[in-house]
Amino acid sequence: AQLVHLEAARLLIEREPAGEFRDGVLERVVAARSMAREGLAETRQALSALRGEVSPVEDFLRQLVAADPAEVSVEGERRALTAETSQTVRRVAQEALTNVRKHAPGARVLVRLEYLPDEVALEVRDSGGVPGSELAGSGSGYGLLGMRERAELMGGTLEAGPAEEGFVVSLRVPV
Numbered sequence: 001a002q003l004v005h006l007e008a009a010r011l012l013i014e015r016e017p018a019g020e021f022r023d024g025v026l027e028r029v030v031a032a033r034s035m036a037r038e039g040l041a042e043t044r045q046a047l048s049a050l051r052g053e054v055s056p057v058e059d060f061l062r063q064l065v066a067a068d069p070a071e072v073s074v075e076g077e078r079r080a081l082t083a084e085t086s087q088t089v090r091r092v093a094q095e096a097l098t099n100v101r102k103h104a105p106g107a108r109v110l111v112r113l114e115y116l117p118d119e120v121a122l123e124v125r126d127s128g129g130v131p132g133s134e135l136a137g138s139g140s141g142y143g144l145l146g147m148r149e150r151a152e153l154m155g156g157t158l159e160a161g162p163a164e165e166g167f168v169v170s171l172r173v174p175v
Contacts (some may be wrong), residue, residue: 003040006033025081038094040058057081057089060110068101069108076115081175087092088154088173089113092147096124096160096169098141104129107166119156122171147171 013026033127061072079090093111100109107126114121144160149170151158156173 002036003033003051006036006153029051042094057086058113060090061093061113062161064097065109065111068097070097070110070111072111072113074113074115079175081120084154085120085173085175087154088150089171091118091124091150092158092169092171095143095147099169100124100167104166115144115175117175119172121170123171124169126166126168146168 009029010026010033013029013044014024016022055080058072058074058078061132065069065072097111100107104126107129109126109127110123112121112123112125114123128156144158148158151171151173154173156171158169160169
């Protein structure tokens with residue numbers, strides 16, 4: 001219902017003449033619609049996990065980047081992950097990609113999942129924003145903090161920072 005009302009609001013706003021107020025309201029409605037859609041997808045995923053119907057992490061990552069200029073690579077011997085490890089990898093990937101979309105719109109993204117003997121590693125690397133694009137939002141920094149806390153709760157690590165080109169988020173969690 002939320003999505004239907006937000007879509008109706010978006011259509012009504014788009015009919016209004018262009019202007020700073022209209023554009024600001026439209027931007028917020030579009031953002032709210034996106035958050036509602038992501039929340040619904042997360043709820044469905046959580047319910048599937050509770051039912052034991054979790055799709056492989058590789059499939060989730062490919063679906064997550066389907067609309068982006070992104071590439072997913074998987075290395076190492078694939079195996080089932082615990083529900084906690086799987087959720088950690090999924091949530092960190094989601095947050096890292098949200099940050100790319102927010103801070104480096106148009107950037108190419110490489111998502112690399114590697115199965116190691118005692119841990120699984122996830123790396124989300126972007127190429128930096130499109131030349132001439134501006135930082136889409138400064139953010140509060142809670143996204144990185146949340147990712148780091150999630151990793152540490154699992155006995156893992158999370159490193160994030162600028163790279164030679166773009167930004168890199170690296171997660172390692174035990175399996």
